[in-house]
Amino acid sequence: MRKPGKTLAPAPFDADEVRRLAEGLKALDGALLPILHAINDRFGHVDERAVPIVADVLNLTRAEVHGVLTFYHDFRRAPAPRHVVRLCRAEACQAMGADALHAELEKACRGGPVLVEAVYCLGNCALSPAALIDGKLYGRLDVAKVLELART
Ligand code: FES
Missing domain, CATH: 3.40.30.10 (Glutaredoxin)
Structure with missing residues (x-):
């Protein structure tokens, strides 16, 4: 589950970090949302390149991950303006x-x-x-x- 106050400064996209975040949360019930929140918090947005990684870790299709990512307005899909x-x-x-x-x-x-x-x-x-x-x-x-x- 998402913990307030644990957000780090946004970082450049890092596939290894995305996989590490996803692997760390995949055991949760309904892990997709916490994983997307963790990625959003870490990078300031959920880069399209994170979708196949998350899909692989959760054994979901890219379309399933993309569908959830685009359904919720909480997730930024591009870096926030400074x-x-x-x-x-x-x-x-x-x-x-x-x-x-x-x-x-x-x-x-x-x-x-x-x-x-x-x-x-x-x-x-x-x-x-x-x-x-x-x-x-x-x-x-x-x-x-x-x-x-x-x-x-
Ligand atoms: S009309 Fe612009 S501040 Fe009131």
Whole structure:
């Protein structure tokens, strides 16, 4: 069973480590979920390359493991972004250029470590355009300032 507080920092994919985690938990009832949680916790996501290893250890088909992996939203299937920018798209921020800012940020951040999401009013309308960057509220933003804050 998954133990809170036992999570290590995400690590690069390691097939031997995946097999070791799976072998260590395979005796549990319903071992697939604890194994997928352990892999998700260890690597920050469940890489597609882990599926055949887990299937082999549990004597399941790849399709069975893949089915469980994709059914539950708890499991990330790609590395988590290192920074999250939640940019306000509500009226006051729109009036101050949030739509253009959002488009520029999406272009600048595509495929990188910064995820840009839309939110609707952060209660910081007087300092629009506003955003939460890694959970901290900022205002009067432009692209350069957002990228600087998200990379620090
Ligand atoms: S409309 Fe953007 S913070 Fe309120």
